[in-house]
Amino acid sequence: MTDNALIQKSVISKNGLWTNNVALVQLLGLCPLLAVTGTVINGLGLGIATLLTLVLSNSIVSLVRPWLKSEIRIPLFVLIIASIVTTIELIMNAWFHELYLVLGIFIPLIVTNCSIIARAEAFASKNSLPDSALDGFMMGLGFTLVLVVLGGLRELLGYGTLFASADLMFGDIGKTMTITFSENYQGFLLAILPPGAFLGLGFLIAVKNIIDKRQKAKQTVVVHGAEPVAG
């Protein structure tokens, strides 16, 4: 692998995880993001389902690239994504049935998550298979991370626990994973209700912007410091 290819891979990764994060920067897929992040496990479940969809749809779109007629590409993307989501829905129904029941309508609704068609159109239809798969994976991972963090925040404030009902996803081992912070915690209902999701996402975006700003300030300082040496 040449250096150039490596650099491109790291650019794709950073793009998906941070600079162009689906949830925090593109603000796509907010409907499931806000609706299912009541707990960490719900967020993780939907995140992984979305991640799988993104990887598969990006790969397939990239593979069929040579035969794509640009006039009908959008319906084709939708068809591809819909078949993938249906498959994932059936898989979850079969092996993660309880989680499937909890997430409910939001699994089939992954189809409507704009980030998936956006990646197919903007990236996969123009790039090679490995790059497209990596892009799908990183975009999905970035989305999953936000879902998990937001789910964690809301679960902690709302129920005073973390990883509650992890057995839905990890089987019996999951039962030992639940961390309860206070036995008689009253629960801050607002965090679990929709306003809590909006407020939480707002704060996450704010934190990301602060970090970006700090880094930018640091870089400028470094550049200024380097000038006299260069001169």
Add this chain to the structure above:
Amino acid sequence: MLFKRTPAPHIKDHTSVRQIMYMVLYALIPGALASIYFFGWGVLFNLVIAISVCLLAEAAVLKLRKRDIYSTLLDGSTLVTACLLALALPSLAPWWITTIASLFAIVIAKHLYGGLGFNPFNPAMVGYIVVMISFPLEMTLWSAPTGVSVGNHVGWPDFMTSFNWVFLGVLPPNETIDSISMATPLDLIKTQLSQFHDIAETRNNVQFSALFSNISGTGWQWINILYLAGGIWLIKKDVVDWRIPTAFIISLVLISNLFAVIDYANNSSALFHAFSGGAMLCAFFIATDPVTASTTPKGRWIYGACTGVLVFIIRNWGGYPDGIAFAVVLMNITTPLIDYYTQPKVFGEAGK
């Protein structure tokens, strides 16, 4: 902060934010005293907690935002927010309820939107709504008003009982929270109606009859009358515009009267609605907030009237006993739209 002079015509008036806010505070005093008289120490504790938390939060945020702390802190707007919030919260609310509400009001509802003058929603009401939907149970903890017996005593609990409950969450061994707290008339009528006891039945029930007075509820009647008096003084002093309170009261009275006439058994009288809960506090002090309310003359009529209708709707069919906070915040969202469509004609503009 002094208002900037605009080009002619000049009207010489040195009213500042500070003067206006302190006048609002003075006008609140009679109603607040009545609140303390009827609901006891808890109201005082609410005021103390809300004022200290709000001022501390305001100072902290101003420091973070690198603004001048003292001039803004002393302009009185934070004090008004704190007082409105404290007077709206139930008298036996635990300290952390008041604290959370105050923090939300100042940090999120006020400063995250840009501070005084930029907040689209009334901060005090946002704080109230946050605790209302998060802790619905604690938000019903009103003490029994003076003269009404509950459990084995009459009226509100003494200083030590209230203090221990509000700050430490402990009660004397022979008491439960139900033996010192009591539903408000609005809440009571609502729950009784849901169990198919009509209003006359509730009012004549020996258990509850002491809660009701001639007009509305014991205590509530006087608190509302005194807020009305304070509000009229504010209008006379030109601090608040008369249109919003007038529109609010007229629409609340008209719509509640309409329903009372149609179905007397299941709808409270118009006077009961106008003098219950936070009606008068809302009419003169909350709905008239200069930042979040409509500012055009016609817009004020619409804004006040819609708030009144919403209060009635939420009281009658909503899930919460009083609808003031929700009605005001819902109308706050519509303020820009109302103002946009009700711009007064510029002098000299051609008529249609």
